[in-house]
Amino acid sequence: EPEVTQxxxxxxxxxxQEVILRCVPISNHxxxxxxxxxxxxxxxxxxxxxxxEISEKSEIFDDQFSVERPDGSNFTLKIRSTKLExxxxxxxxxxxxxxxxxxxxxxxxxSWLTVV
Amino acid sequence: AQRVTQPEKLLxxxxxxxxxxxxxxxYSGSPELFWYVQYSRQxxxxxxxxxxxxxxxxxxxxxxxxxxxxxLKKPFAQEExxxxxxxxxxxCMxxxxxxxxxxxx
Numbered sequence: 481e482p483e484v485t486q487x488x489x490x491x492x493x494x495x496x497q498e499v500i501l502r503c504v505p506i507s508n509h510x511x512x513x514x515x516x517x518x519x520x521x522x523x524x525x526x527x528x529x530x531x532x533e534i535s536e537k538s539e540i541f542d543d544q545f546s547v548e549r550p551d552g553s554n555f556t557l558k559i560r561s562t563k564l565e566x567x568x569x570x571x572x573x574x575x576x577x578x579x580x581x582x583x584x585x586x587x588x589x590x591s592w593l594t595v596v
Numbered sequence: 597a598q599r600v601t602q603p604e605k606l607l608x609x610x611x612x613x614x615x616x617x618x619x620x621x622x623y624s625g626s627p628e629l630f631w632y633v634q635y636s637r638q639x640x641x642x643x644x645x646x647x648x649x650x651x652x653x654x655x656x657x658x659x660x661x662x663x664x665x666x667x668l669k670k671p672f673a674q675e676e677x678x679x680x681x682x683x684x685x686x687x688c689m690x691x692x693x694x695x696x697x698x699x700x701x
Contacts, residue, residue: 515691522693523640523682571640584630587640 482506484588486572492594493562501557501591503572512555513573513585514547516540523571529555562595569593598623600685602692609673610700617668617695619657619683627685629666631657634680634694643668643681653677673699 485504493499505512514526527537529547544566546558555574559566572588599622609615621627631643644652646659646666657668666683678699683692 523691525690573640584642584645586642587632589639 484572484574484586486570486588486591488591489589490592490594492596495564495595496561499559499562499566499593501559501570501572501593503555503557503588504553505555505572505574506576506586507553509574509576509586511535511575511585512547512549513575514557515571515573515587516568517571517590518565518568526557526570559593562593564595567593567595598685598690600683600690600692602681602683602695604695605693606696606698608698608700611675612672615670615673615677615697615699617681617683617697619666619668619692621664621666621683621685623664623685627659627661627664627666629657629659630684631655631666631668632682632684632691634682636679640682673697675699675701 484506487502491499510530512529515523516526517523524540525538527541527547528535532549544560548556557570569590569592571590573585575585601620603618607617629646632640633643634640643655644650644657655668655670657666659666678697680694680696682694
């Protein structure tokens with residue numbers, strides 16, 4: 481069964497550094513998402529991406545964050561000048577966007593970011 | 597505004613007992629609701645969605661528009677059901693805070 485894959489699985493970075501989290505969505509999917517889960521807290525929506533542009537973003541997704549689909553397969557989340565509070569599990573997800581209501585979103589295993 | 601509320605952070609039941617995980621939502625349009633499950637050290641997985649009205653792993657959930665609820669139920673809990681359960685609303689998946697279910701032997 482096709483899966484969403486994410487790299488790295490775990491990254492430790494120093495405060496102020498830039499981080500790029502990578503995702504390979506399921507190949508025929510058209511919608512891509514990033515979510516964040518701070519340890520012990522709920523899963524939070526960051527951004528959705530469709531047709532090579534951001535379709536929706538949350539208040540968390542400020543100028544520190546950016547997303548890109550640099551080629552036909554990868555979908556990246558860049559965090560500039562990381563802060564301690566950026567430490568979290570970041571989940572990539574994708575959906576095929578067909579079938580109207582109730583599109584299923586498939587999640588990757590997550591990238592655990594630790595900012596020190 | 598879209599909002600999902602899961603009032604119980606923790607829920608503990610004995611094996612074989614019925615279980616109900618509560619979910620209430622706030623949405624002005626026609627809701628699309630899902631339950632996702634996250635087993636220990638695994639990714640989030642879709643458990644079920646209201647439009648398909650299916651039963652997965654013995655779990656069911658009925659959308660009650662009058663009460664704006666989508667509670668997840670299982671008549672006889674199993675130890676392997678122990679996990680984190682998230683109710684989610686709409687295409688962009690506004691998640692509830694999650695309920696950690698523990699099924700004791």
